[in-house]
Each structure stands twice: as C-alpha cells, then as structure tokens.
Amino acid sequence: xxxxxxxxxxxxxxxxxxxxxxxxxxxxxxxxxxxxxxxxxxxxxxxxxxxxxxxxxxxxxxxxxxxxxxxxxxxxxxxxxxxxxxxxxxxxxxxxxxx
Amino acid sequence: xxxxxxxxxxxxxxxxxxxxxxxxxxxxxxxxxxxxxxxxxxxxxxxxxxxxxxxxxxxxxxxxxxxxxxxxxxxxxxxxxxxxxxxxxxxxxxxxxxxxxxxxxxxxxxxxxxxxxxxxxxxxxxxxxxxxxxxxxxxxxxxxxxxxxxxxxxxxxxxxxxxxxxxxxxxxxxxxxxxxxxxxxxxxxxxxxxxxxxxxxxxxxxxxxxxxxxxxxxxxxxxxxxxxxxxxxxxxxxxxxxxxxxxxxxxxxxxxxxxxxxxxxxxxxxxxxxxxxxxxxxxxxxxxxxxxxxxxxxxxxxxxxxxxxxxxxxxxxxxxxxxxxxxxxxxxxxxxxxxxxxxxxxxxxxxxxxxxxxxxxxxxxxxxxxxxxxxxxxxxxxxxxxxxxxxxxxxxxxxxxxxxxxxxxxxxxxxxxxxxxxxxxxxxxxxxxxxxxxxxxxxxxxxxxxxxxxxxxxxxxxx
Numbered sequence: 298x299x300x301x302x303x304x305x306x307x308x309x310x311x312x313x314x315x316x317x318x319x320x321x322x323x324x325x326x327x328x329x330x331x332x333x334x335x336x337x338x339x340x341x342x343x344x345x346x347x348x349x350x351x352x353x354x355x356x357x358x359x360x361x362x363x364x365x366x367x368x369x370x371x372x373x374x375x376x377x378x379x380x381x382x383x384x385x386x387x388x389x390x391x392x393x394x395x396x
Numbered sequence: 397x398x399x400x401x402x403x404x405x406x407x408x409x410x411x412x413x414x415x416x417x418x419x420x421x422x423x424x425x426x427x428x429x430x431x432x433x434x435x436x437x438x439x440x441x442x443x444x445x446x447x448x449x450x451x452x453x454x455x456x457x458x459x460x461x462x463x464x465x466x467x468x469x470x471x472x473x474x475x476x477x478x479x480x481x482x483x484x485x486x487x488x489x490x491x492x493x494x495x496x497x498x499x500x501x502x503x504x505x506x507x508x509x510x511x512x513x514x515x516x517x518x519x520x521x522x523x524x525x526x527x528x529x530x531x532x533x534x535x536x537x538x539x540x541x542x543x544x545x546x547x548x549x550x551x552x553x554x555x556x557x558x559x560x561x562x563x564x565x566x567x568x569x570x571x572x573x574x575x576x577x578x579x580x581x582x583x584x585x586x587x588x589x590x591x592x593x594x595x596x597x598x599x600x601x602x603x604x605x606x607x608x609x610x611x612x613x614x615x616x617x618x619x620x621x622x623x624x625x626x627x628x629x630x631x632x633x634x635x636x637x638x639x640x641x642x643x644x645x646x647x648x649x650x651x652x653x654x655x656x657x658x659x660x661x662x663x664x665x666x667x668x669x670x671x672x673x674x675x676x677x678x679x680x681x682x683x684x685x686x687x688x689x690x691x692x693x694x695x696x697x698x699x700x701x702x703x704x705x706x707x708x709x710x711x712x713x714x715x716x717x718x719x720x721x722x723x724x725x726x727x728x729x730x731x732x733x734x735x736x737x738x739x740x741x742x743x744x745x746x747x748x749x750x751x752x753x754x755x756x757x758x759x760x761x762x763x764x765x766x767x768x769x770x771x772x773x774x775x776x777x778x779x780x781x782x783x784x785x786x787x788x789x790x791x792x793x794x795x796x797x798x799x800x801x802x803x804x805x806x807x808x809x810x811x812x813x814x815x816x817x818x819x820x821x822x823x824x825x826x827x828x829x830x831x832x833x834x835x836x837x838x839x840x841x842x843x844x845x846x847x848x849x850x851x852x853x854x855x856x857x858x859x
Contacts, residue, residue, distance in 0.1 A: 301627075304627050304630070307635050307639075309639075311636040311643075312642060312643045314640070315642070316646075316647060318419050318423070318640075319419065319643055319644045319648075322419075323764075324739055324746055325746065325749045326428060327745035328744060328745060328746035329422065329746070329750070330419075330422050330644060330648070330746070331485055331612070331615055331744065332481075333418070334419070334619065334640060334641040335485065336436075337415050337418070337419075337438075337439070337637050338492055338618055338638055339439075339492055339495070340411075340442060340634055340637035341499060341622045342439075342443065342446075344626075345461070345498070347446065347629070348502050348503075349457040349461055350454055350458045351451040352453055356502070356505060357502045358457050359457075360505075363494070363498055364494070364498040364499055365462060365465060366461045366468070369461060369464070369466055369469060371491045371492050371495075372465070374473040375488060377470065378473040380429060382478070382750055383425075383428045386425045386749075386759045387756070388758055389760050390758075
C-alpha cells in the first residue's frame, strides 16, 4: 500500500479515537484539556529536533533552533500548567469529625 | 530496518499510546493528574526516540533550543495566574503553530526550494504552512485582544468579509498551483504570507465574548498543522498527536458554538455585536431595585439553597476567593451552595471551573447547565456575579435579540435573584437585560470583589 494511504489511515483512526475520548471529558476539565492537547501537539518538537540537528545548512538549522525553542516552551509550559490546574480540582473533604 | 530505526519507531508507538491514555485520564477529575503524567512521559519517550536518529549529526542547536525553551516555558507554566489562562493558551497555540510552520518552510527550502518535493508531500506541506501561518497570527491577535493590547470589541471595516474570503481563495489557488508544480518558491512564500494575513483578518472582527470558540478553533488548527507536519516528514507520532489535538479543538468548538446557539460561520463572519443597536430604552430608564450588602447578607444567611452564577465579571474583579468565603458563611448558617457554570462563561472553555477550583471550591459543587437548570425552582437565592448574556431571558423569548435561542441559566425561577454588577451597562452582546427589572431581582451595585467582601462581613457580624 502507498505510504500516503497508510498515513491517512493513521490520521483518520487517531482522529476517531480522539473524538471518542474527548467527547467524554466533562466541561469541568475543558481548560486543562485544552492546555493538555496543546502540550501534546508540541510533539512537532520531534520534527524540529531533526531539523536543528541534521545537515541541511545554516538556514535550516536556525529555523530548526527557533522551532525547537517554541515547541519546548509548549512541552514544558503546557505540562506544568496542566498539572498545576489539575492539582486544584479537589473533591469536597469528607467530614468525619463530630460536631 | 536497523535496530536504531526500530527503537525510534517503538518509542513513537509507546508515546502515541501514552498520549491517548493521558487524554482518557481527563474524563475523570480524580484520574486526570496521573493521566497527564503518562502523557508527559510519552513526550519524553518520543524525544529520546528522536535524538538517537541517524540523521542527527550535531547537538549544539538542539541543546540550545531545548534550554531556551525550558527557560521560557517554565515560568509560563508556573507563574501565569489562572485569570490569565485564556491569553496563556492563545500564546501557546502561537508557539505550537510556529514550530510546525518553520519545519514546513525549512523542509521546502532544503529540498531545493521545492525541486525535490513530490506532489503528495507538497499537499502535506501546503496544509502544514497554511494552517500553521494562520494560527500563528490568529493566535497572536487573540492574545492581543485577551491581554487588552487591542480592544476586545470586534474591529471591522467595510467589505471585510470579502477581503478575508478573497485572501482565502487566493491562498487556495496558490496551494493548487503548488501541488501541480511544487518547484515554485514564489508561490510557496506568497501562500505563507497570505496565511499570515488571513489569520489577522480572521480574528480582528471577533469580539471578546466569542473568544471561547476562536480559541477552540485555533487549538484545532494548531493540531492539524502538527498532523500535516507528520504527513510531510513521514512521522506517525506527529500525525497521531496532531489528530488528537485537532479532534479536541473541533469538539470544543462545537460545544462552544452550541452553547451560544450559533454556527461557526456566524462566529467567524458575523462580527457579533459590532454595532450594538441604539437601545430603545436607555440603560438609566430601566427601573431596577437595588439592595444593600447588609440586606443581601440577611437574605443569604437564611437561605437553604443558594446557586451562584459566575461570569466573566467575576474573573475581571478577581473575586473567586471572596465567593468561596461567602459560600463558607452560607454553609455555616446551614445553607447549601452550588455553582451554575454556563459553557461560555469566561473567555475560554471551562475557564470558570478553573478559577473556582483555584479558590478551593470542591468540584462536586460545580454544575453544568443541564444539571443545574431544574434546580433553580427550589433555590432561595440565585446570586449572579458579573454574568449578563448567559442569564438574559431575551434568549428565551425575544426573537429579535441577537442571542435568541442561546441556552441560558434560568435564574429568574429562583425565589430571589441578586445580581452583582458594576453599573448599568449592557453586556458584551450590547443587549439590555430585562432580568434586572424583574419583580424578584435585586441589584447590588459596585465592584464584585468589594461587594462580596461587604456581604461576607455583614454575615459574620450577624453571627
């Protein structure tokens, strides 16, 4: 099978899985969801790393460097801020002490 | 397949699975943190799988980029206050899309300016840089509006939609030409430029209240740009992660549009509220009954069920902690407190939940629209704090109102409605709110934070 077709399969199936999972996320967590998917889609870091590290000349490297920097900002900042938000979502404390 | 390549591919597969499991964690508040740790682990695995690739021959630029990115990303994660979350998210859409766009541009450039780019690869690169470029500038405009560097009202000029659509058509034309003949750097860079301009003109006419939809759409575009990068450089983990992000943004945009009873096209090209019609009854002529903090304290002190309706005004006044304090007082007096969260309350999906969670409100008390609406009948007091359009009865019964058909919170069914409001100005949609003149409505004028503090003090004084 053509490579492009396989890629299309992967894309559509992943989108479908995404749809099934995301529709079950309660609106309570929609902001963390957005920052989480943002951090995850900073996976373009992978492409940026190859660009910055391989031998395609200086222009490609400088572009790669900027891309690595922006993607890393999202990876680090995205996961940290998502965790910071999720930490705040706490259930009500169980009241056990007698009045 | 060399062992090294096998390792990389295995790492990508593991990363993809961890990303999906991580997102699944977000379906349950108590599992969400663990889920996101898995996703972060997945990212680490993907990075390790990449740096061992044979193509990578030097690490200088890589390490510099990783270091600088961490240096900037860390404070963006730890320091940004929760009230600034919408603009924080907008700026991260910008960074994500910028990375994807630059990878696309460099890929085109390093393949002899398109000379060694196949047609299907060109199609992928085209999507990548188009989605990327429009998300870069679109996110920047959204950021500027949310940060109030630009006015948050819609900025429009005559024939704007025509100009925007013409740009889109021109970009699509160049795209088609490039797929037919990839070795065409002028067309490629013109398309990138049009994408950048299109992003600006797409977001300029969108008002502050519509930002939840715009942020969700940009989220989706940033994901699609990542996915297209995966197609262009033949990398499955990029395709998968990008598709997850794209799907998420799309689902959120649909949820948000539905919550405003509007279509995408209407949000993007409607310039909602651009010219608020001169109201037939000027604000000052609406007869409203005001209430003092002391009287509000008495009402709240004897209430058995209080439903708090927070809006963007609460975030602006940074009054979430005062709300929590007030809830504690009500609970001390034997009352029960719930929070009614409209899907578009605030400037991004779920923003109000985060603000209240930050103020230590247990998440069980945060209720969605469908859950809470039947409960207003049995509520003694509905406390509306800085919300306007989401409680405007015109959405139910005035077909001429711009917000007609939007699902709203039925606060008027509560025995008593207390509205905290700075002054008598119409809301974001530029619409007068009849709720304020209802028989059972009392207005508590002033800064939300100061008003709430005064009510809390009065309740404490009463014991």
